[in-house]
């Protein structure tokens with residue numbers, strides 16, 4: 001299994017490092033959207049992490065399971081109220097099978113880009129399709145690569161800047177890899193975190209879906225179903241079985 005960047009310190013500080021992900025409006029809209037698709041079926045989250053969305057979705061009455069590479073992230077999930085309701089399998093979501101089918105398989109917050117080769121990303125789509133019931137669907141939340149922000153010759157852009165967090169994206173366009181560099185001040189100390197991501201456009205994801213026997217059903221600009229446009233910086237995409 002590939003190396004995990006989500007170590008014990010990151011796992012314990014996840015909500016402090018990315019507080020915007022935990023805003024009630026963000027969590028509420030994502031849970032509403034996913035609960036609607038799951039209906040009375042079960043859900044499987046790839047890269048379930050600390051259960052930011054899996055736990056409230058489970059509290060909503062959806063049976064949720066997860067696949068997670070980082071034992072430290074999974075431990076944080078288990079330690080929370082209701083953590084015992086979300087069964088987590090430690091493994092790589094590109095290949096790991098959990099032995100049952102789901103109405104909904106989902107992958108949040110750019111986590112598809114944690115797989116740094118096209119081959120692994122294609123395998124993740126195939127693994128999602130393998131876990132779907134015939135009426136099921138696969139949801140990805142992912143950013144639109146921000147290459148339009150780069151003037152010729154420039155490889156970096158600042159994607160966040162607050163008094164305690166600076167984030168810089170560094171693009172290697174030949175390799176289709178973006179390195180996300182984070183600099184935080186936590187408890188008065190500077191902390192850094194750099195991870196490689198294989199950035200990917202919606203069109204390439206649609207092709208991966210086709211290779212897995214899925215077709216695009218919906219694409220939105222956010223969890224509130226705002227239209228996806230040329231200005232959208234991220235997308236929520238939903239694929240379902242090609243025959244449905």
Ligand SMILES: C[S@@+](CC[C@H](N)C(=O)[O-])C[C@H]1O[C@@H](n2cnc3c(N)ncnc32)[C@H](O)[C@@H]1O
Pocket residue numbers: 002004006021046047048049050051052053067068069070073091092093094108109111114115
């Ligand atoms: C950005 S976090 C998102 C966590 C959670 N889904 C959320 O929305 O808060 C990415 C998570 O995916 C996990 N992850 C990354 N690559 C993985 C892989 N190949 N297989 C399983 N988990 C993976 C990381 O360990 C981390 O917990």
